[in-house]
Amino acid sequence: MENIFCIKDKVILITGGYGVLGKSISKYLANQGAIVIILGRNKSKGEALVKEINDSGDKAYFLESDVMNEKKLIQNREQIVKEHGKIDVLINAAGGNMPGATISPENNIFDLQLKDFKSVVDLNLFGTALPTSVFLEAMLESGGGNIINFSSMSALRPLTRVVGYGAAKAAVLNYTKYMAGELAIKFGEKFRINALAPGFFLTEQNRSLLTSTDGSYTDRGKTIIAHTPFKRFGKPEELHGAVHYLASDASKFVTGTVLVVDGGFDSFSI
Numbered sequence: 001m002e003n004i005f006c007i008k009d010k011v012i013l014i015t016g017g018y019g020v021l022g023k024s025i026s027k028y029l030a031n032q033g034a035i036v037i038i039l040g041r042n043k044s045k046g047e048a049l050v051k052e053i054n055d056s057g058d059k060a061y062f063l064e065s066d067v068m069n070e071k072k073l074i075q076n077r078e079q080i081v082k083e084h085g086k087i088d089v090l091i092n093a094a095g096g097n098m099p100g101a102t103i104s105p106e107n108n109i110f111d112l113q114l115k116d117f118k119s120v121v122d123l124n125l126f127g128t129a130l131p132t133s134v135f136l137e138a139m140l141e142s143g144g145g146n147i148i149n150f151s152s153m154s155a156l157r158p159l160t161r162v163v164g165y166g167a168a169k170a171a172v173l174n175y176t177k178y179m180a181g182e183l184a185i186k187f188g189e190k191f192r193i194n195a196l197a198p199g200f201f202l203t204e205q206n207r208s209l210l211t212s213t214d215g216s217y218t219d220r221g222k223t224i225i226a227h228t229p230f231k232r233f234g235k236p237e238e239l240h241g242a243v244h245y246l247a248s249d250a251s252k253f254v255t256g257t258v259l260v261v262d263g264g265f266d267s268f269s270i
């Protein structure tokens, strides 16, 4: 019987591919037989990850890129098509937050730095929409394509503090749903786009916000755990199954969906 989860030899691009979640996903997908192309701004980080993946016998490549730079993305597209012939999957994992786009408990909305708010929307929304448009052109050439975006729990359940990030990730969700219809109607069912909404995963960006130096939870960390039925944060490897499903033909009738991976946070009240 056909293995509907097979992703062997699929050409999978991942922006932010050496970030905390991206790195774990890149290694996993390469280990499943995909040809993983990691796009990022830092050559040494990207090449170190590629070496680690290649040393374990799997296939990965690094290309210097910037999700905000159209010219660079077009160069990336041309190089990938020349070397690999096609792009099967694009994972838009680049994203993040900035302190000025947040409001701490002792501050209020007037302390918000609108410039930083805009930068966070630029990175998360346009840093998703721009690579999508650029790489979609190659997908159209080869007759199919599959896009996986990174939204967040902050899009579904507005969280205190992270006003800019929450708004940006909510926009990523709406964009994903809009694009699902747009792609299928204009180009057919071989073009899919979905989003992941991870809950709380401990990463370098949020570690000091969620844990103290001795490893215990901060007040915010405790509040999150109290609202998570699984009573813990996620581990990066717990996103592998969701990404694999969306990247494979197992989800071939699925588009415009938001796959929540959160230990129950979204469905739980009291």
Ligand SMILES: NC(=O)c1ccc[n+]([C@@H]2O[C@H](COP(=O)([O-])OP(=O)(O)OC[C@H]3O[C@@H](n4cnc5c(N)ncnc54)[C@H](O)[C@@H]3O)[C@@H](O)[C@H]2O)c1
Pocket: 015, 016, 017, 018, 019, 020, 021, 022, 039, 040, 041, 065, 066, 067, 068, 092, 093, 094, 095, 096, 123, 127, 150, 151, 152, 153, 197, 198, 199, 200, 201, 202, 203, 204, 205
């Ligand atoms: N960690 C969590 O709990 C969590 C929860 C929900 C969603 N997310 C989302 O998951 C994705 C991965 O997050 P992470 O936790 O691994 O964070 P991370 O900071 O480790 O990774 C993000 C990566 O994006 C890269 N990046 C930033 N700007 C870029 C640009 N202009 N061009 C190219 N790359 C750029 C960074 O260099 C970094 O490698 C992000 O979109 C994040 O918002 C994370």
